[in-house]
Amino acid sequence: MKLQTQQQLKAPSISNLGRHILAEFYNCNSNVLNNLELIETSMVDAATECGATVVEKNFHMFNPYGVSGVVIISESHLAIHTWPEYGYAAVDLFTCGDSCDPLVAYEYLKDKLGAGSAIYTELQRGMFDGKTNQVMVSPFQIKTHID
Amino acid sequence: MKLQTQQQLKAPSISNLGRHILAEFYNCNSNVLNNLELIETSMVDAATECGATVVEKNFHMFNPYGVSGVVIISESHLAIHTWPEYGYAAVDLFTCGDSCDPLVAYEYLKDKLGAGSAIYTELQRGMFDGKTNQVMVSPFQIKTHID
Numbered sequence: 001m002k003l004q005t006q007q008q009l010k011a012p013s014i015s016n017l018g019r020h021i022l023a024e025f026y027n028c029n030s031n032v033l034n035n036l037e038l039i040e041t042s043m044v045d046a047a048t049e050c051g052a053t054v055v056e057k058n059f060h061m062f063n064p065y066g067v068s069g070v071v072i073i074s075e076s077h078l079a080i081h082t083w084p085e086y087g088y089a090a091v092d093l094f095t096c097g098d099s100c101d102p103l104v105a106y107e108y109l110k111d112k113l114g115a116g117s118a119i120y121t122e123l124q125r126g127m128f129d130g131k132t133n134q135v136m137v138s139p140f141q142i143k144t145h146i147d
Numbered sequence: 148m149k150l151q152t153q154q155q156l157k158a159p160s161i162s163n164l165g166r167h168i169l170a171e172f173y174n175c176n177s178n179v180l181n182n183l184e185l186i187e188t189s190m191v192d193a194a195t196e197c198g199a200t201v202v203e204k205n206f207h208m209f210n211p212y213g214v215s216g217v218v219i220i221s222e223s224h225l226a227i228h229t230w231p232e233y234g235y236a237a238v239d240l241f242t243c244g245d246s247c248d249p250l251v252a253y254e255y256l257k258d259k260l261g262a263g264s265a266i267y268t269e270l271q272r273g274m275f276d277g278k279t280n281q282v283m284v285s286p287f288q289i290k291t292h293i294d
Contacts, residue, residue, distance in 0.1 A: 017230065017235075017237075018228075018237065020169065020237075020239075022167065022169075022270060022272075022287070024272065024273065024284075024285075024287075026282060026284050055207050055215070056205045056207055057205075058203045058204075058205045058217065058219060060202050060203055060219055062221070068202070068219050068223065068224065069219070070205065070217040070219060070224060070226070072205060072207055072215050072216070072217060074209070076215065076228050076237075077215065077217060077226055077228070079217070079224055079226065079241075081165075081223050081224070081241070081243075083164065083273065083282065086273075086275075086280075086281060086282040087282070088164075088273055088282040090164075090165065090167075090223075090241070090272045090273055092167075092239065092241070094226075094228070094237070094239070096228075117284050119284065119285075119286065119287070121270070121287045121289070123169060123268070125169075125171065125237045126171065126230065126233075126235055126237055128233075133233075134233060135173060135230065135233040135234070135235040137171075137173050137264050137266065138171075138266075139266065139291060139293070140169070140171075140266070140268045140291055142268070142289060144286060144287055146286070
């Protein structure tokens, strides 16, 4: 497949299968970041808040500190990795379809983690041509937002 | 925390906690994309191949087709979502530390999925200042590579 140009990507028949938000949360509440139950609840609730359907979840507590976890949703996944020692959490929110808005999950988690500041970038995944019914080889469409 | 400039980011004391590869695989083998056992095995093996330690795994088959799954590793996670009807898979490979190279997992999966073409972008996660022992608020460092 040939690489699509920016102009072609703006054609009305072009859409993206998914939206992938990658977020960095800084100066968070370290006690929250090191609490598996709180992190798991926050992530599951963030999924529900943003309109997603939770399918599976898996969270793990590391030694001496830190939590990693993923919520698989019908619409893809939400993932988190925390560094309580730095007050930092790396989050990614990948949703597909129109029923979810990953930015709702982003705002929800920023609040629950007590983040002092945050930054996110949004990638469009799976550029789709409705005319040919195919996913196109396409450079990533990336937008960065600083809170 | 003030926003760090590009110049400051090149200081020797600056490093990143993790590397996050987001990959699009096109024209894959649709039978593989729709086979949960094959996808799960490929993802777990990709994790091992790239030097990661598998902690948990969770894979789900969707109706009528498509597989979603995540491998949580000590070093963060590998995730995949497949669209067999389009021969397309969205993958993300997030690793931390020096013992893993997520690009090894990328190449391994490109082969196992039978991808005709692929594109990936790499984000540096958690910019860390070794002098202050803090994670810095920093714009994403993003590099895109087209195979």
